Amino acid sequence: MSEENISTGRDSLWSKSRRKLMRDRAGVAAMIVVGAYGLIAILVYLGLIGENWSTLGEEGFGGMSSEHWFGTNINGQDIFSRAIQGIKTAFEVGLVVAVTATAIGGILGAIAGYFHRTIVDEVIMWLYGCIDAIPFYLFVAAVAFSLKGTDLQPWGMHIAMIATFWSSTCRIVRGEVIKIRGLEYIQAAKAVGVGPLTIVRRHVMPNTTHILLVQSTIAFVGAIKSEVILTFLGLGVVDGVSWGTMLSESTSDVLRGHFGNFLGASGFLFVLVISFNMFADALQDALDPKKVSS
Numbered sequence: 001m002s003e004e005n006i007s008t009g010r011d012s013l014w015s016k017s018r019r020k021l022m023r024d025r026a027g028v029a030a031m032i033v034v035g036a037y038g039l040i041a042i043l044v045y046l047g048l049i050g051e052n053w054s055t056l057g058e059e060g061f062g063g064m065s066s067e068h069w070f071g072t073n074i075n076g077q078d079i080f081s082r083a084i085q086g087i088k089t090a091f092e093v094g095l096v097v098a099v100t101a102t103a104i105g106g107i108l109g110a111i112a113g114y115f116h117r118t119i120v121d122e123v124i125m126w127l128y129g130c131i132d133a134i135p136f137y138l139f140v141a142a143v144a145f146s147l148k149g150t151d152l153q154p155w156g157m158h159i160a161m162i163a164t165f166w167s168s169t170c171r172i173v174r175g176e177v178i179k180i181r182g183l184e185y186i187q188a189a190k191a192v193g194v195g196p197l198t199i200v201r202r203h204v205m206p207n208t209t210h211i212l213l214v215q216s217t218i219a220f221v222g223a224i225k226s227e228v229i230l231t232f233l234g235l236g237v238v239d240g241v242s243w244g245t246m247l248s249e250s251t252s253d254v255l256r257g258h259f260g261n262f263l264g265a266s267g268f269l270f271v272l273v274i275s276f277n278m279f280a281d282a283l284q285d286a287l288d289p290k291k292v293s294s
Helices: 003-023 025-045 079-114 119-133 136-146 153-180 184-191 196-232 243-255 260-287
Strands: none
Touching: 003 025, 003 260, 025 079, 025 260, 079 119, 079 153, 079 196, 079 243, 079 260, 119 153, 136 153, 136 196, 153 196, 184 196, 196 243, 196 260, 243 260
């Protein structure tokens, strides 16, 4: 089979997956919502909107108005501006954790699967087994405490999540690579003297792309939810504002009958998580080779 035919076959498979995804109305709607969140995050990052989130106002617990869409908190700060700043924080954490953890898990999973039943495989399996055995929030607390007072303190939450999130990707990729390593083109590459790491990089990893895409979306959602919980507990975002910060502040606000912080943070979080979960399900269905029609 010529290289041109192989390329055409690959393009055909990706085209079928794209068409299948576009036919999923719920998945497309969820993708549009996630895209809107991403656009807001970019605008906030560029300083075009939400710049006044930390500005102290004269009126605490102000009601909704044309100037303050969600009202103000106890310090007179605009709740809507703080909520969209929380989108930027969520996307920063989600992207860093998802990309890094998926990359680490994908590489280690491919190496473990290719060197199946060797000492390399055993070491990697032992490593992610140990990581999975540690309670997540206890591990994050230990990392945050160990980095306290150091230059890495703001990254303690990121490091802890990356150190735990890679294991699920590694396990799934390892299983896929164990099946791939016995295929004819891998055996042919071995026969002509191609090195093991070159085979993993050029022939094995590209065939796990669909898994890595799905796992990255799952890790993204998991990172956002974990960031909110950890910040609520005081182990997450140190500087800046997060939905977790707003929810933490709302614990006293609700007792006073003011629900702006709670509704703003939980509403934005709920819509993003639901949309991303729906998009991840649609993407997984579209990229599943068993479900892509011939």
